[in-house]
Amino acid sequence: MIPYGKHSVSDEDVEAVVHVLKNEFLTQGKQVPAFERALCDYTGAGYAVACNSGTSGLHMACLAAGVGAGDVVWTVPNSFAASANAALYCGAAVDFVDIDPVTRNLCVSALSNKLNDATAAGRLPKAIVVVHFAGSSCDMRAIAALTAPLGITLIEDAAHAFGGKDKLGNRVGACTYSAMVVSSFHPVKSITTAEGGVVFTNDGTLAEKLRLFASHGITKQQAKMPVGHEHESWFYAQIDLGFNYRLSDLHAALGLVQLAKLDAFVGARFEKAKYYNEALAALPVTRPLMDENSAWHLYVIELPEHDRTQVFKALREKGIGVNVHYIPIHLHPYYQGMGFAKGDFPNSETYYQKAITLPLYPDLSADNQGKVINSLKEALM
Numbered sequence: 001m002i003p004y005g006k007h008s009v010s011d012e013d014v015e016a017v018v019h020v021l022k023n024e025f026l027t028q029g030k031q032v033p034a035f036e037r038a039l040c041d042y043t044g045a046g047y048a049v050a051c052n053s054g055t056s057g058l059h060m061a062c063l064a065a066g067v068g069a070g071d072v073v074w075t076v077p078n079s080f081a082a083s084a085n086a087a088l089y090c091g092a093a094v095d096f097v098d099i100d101p102v103t104r105n106l107c108v109s110a111l112s113n114k115l116n117d118a119t120a121a122g123r124l125p126k127a128i129v130v131v132h133f134a135g136s137s138c139d140m141r142a143i144a145a146l147t148a149p150l151g152i153t154l155i156e157d158a159a160h161a162f163g164g165k166d167k168l169g170n171r172v173g174a175c176t177y178s179a180m181v182v183s184s185f186h187p188v189k190s191i192t193t194a195e196g197g198v199v200f201t202n203d204g205t206l207a208e209k210l211r212l213f214a215s216h217g218i219t220k221q222q223a224k225m226p227v228g229h230e231h232e233s234w235f236y237a238q239i240d241l242g243f244n245y246r247l248s249d250l251h252a253a254l255g256l257v258q259l260a261k262l263d264a265f266v267g268a269r270f271e272k273a274k275y276y277n278e279a280l281a282a283l284p285v286t287r288p289l290m291d292e293n294s295a296w297h298l299y300v301i302e303l304p305e306h307d308r309t310q311v312f313k314a315l316r317e318k319g320i321g322v323n324v325h326y327i328p329i330h331l332h333p334y335y336q337g338m339g340f341a342k343g344d345f346p347n348s349e350t351y352y353q354k355a356i357t358l359p360l361y362p363d364l365s366a367d368n369q370g371k372v373i374n375s376l377k378e379a380l381m
């Protein structure tokens with residue numbers, strides 16, 4: 001089966017991990033700070049707080065934004081459930097803004113309308129988690145222009161977009177228009193640490209909170225010690241309720257080697273996406289916009305004239321590991337239990353009915369990509 005996504009790991013990645021295993025701390029050593037520095041150098045962000053998944057990063061980002069019981073957080077239905085779950089972990093409610101059918105990202109005019117309604121109802125969201133679907137950035141400048149005057153914290157879920165740029169050429173992760181940017185280093189993503197993630201910010205206070213949440217809410221900073229314990233070098237104090245969301249040194253060592261190859265990985269994805277776009281031009285499929293700044297995490301086509309389920313099945317039978325991104329979050333039974341229903345976000349639902357993700361990853365060979373294209377042509381006949 002040709003998978004829809006796959007990591008690229010070579011001997012140097014293996015050696016970096018083995019080196020840590022043989023020589024250094026397995027966790028809380030030098031690799032995580034070195035990885036965080038390299039992540040800042042790459043993105044231009046002031047701070048990078050590494051963590052053990054994109055999901056824990058989203059949870060910490062919501063907590064750092066002050067999200068809690070009584071708040072509401074908005075995101076889009078066309079994403080992985082983690083984009084919405086993070087707010088629920090904090091005790092907040094979730095609501096959604098529908099997507100634009102062309103970009104498949106948050107629809108700016110739907111956001112504007114929903115913000116007007118929420119202002120009138122006195123129920124503005126505390127934070128909005130915007131998702132750069134498939135690696136192509138949302139229009140962050142337009143979104144921030146709507147949310148900044150209302151004091152809403154913007155969190156970018158850039159799990160798909162690390163290594164990409166926004167519409168104006170700013171690197172994803174630079175937090176040009178947002179308080180925090182979260183990414184994931186799961187194996188199908190731009191680079192991998194196996195499991196892993198990061199939260200970027202330019203705000204020192206947020207960075208300090210993120211570090212606390214990643215490590216039990218415990219600090220060793222002298223200034224934060226309770227009175228009477230300031231000079232006890234062994235002392236540590238829990239000053240908030242945190243978690244163990246730390247990345248290990250093994251994972252960070254892998255991430256450091258992977259990061260050096262990020263641009264090459266994204267470049268390879270772009271070339272393959274371009275090839276698909278050319279090869280599929282004559283077929284009755286809707287191709288993704290050819291966004292040169294995308295990190296090209298996914299290559300998703302829509303089938304306006306065919307039964308998606310049948311085409312999916314035919315491709316799987318031919319050994320093509322197609323996938324579907326995404327079942328709209330509000331249609332999951334757990335979210336339906338909260339009162340969301342079919343028809344609530346029609347653009348996300350219509351898109352979902354037609355979407356099919358073709359294999360795309362840096363090591364996808366020309367032969368295998370040709371096989372995907374020919375199999376699709378046959379399946380559409």
Ligand SMILES: Cc1ncc(COP(=O)(O)O)c(C=O)c1O
Nearest residue numbers: 053054055080082159184185186
């Ligand atoms: C859009 C999006 N957000 C968040 C996540 C969660 O990342 P992780 O798997 O590292 O927890 C994913 C993972 O697939 C994702 O696709």
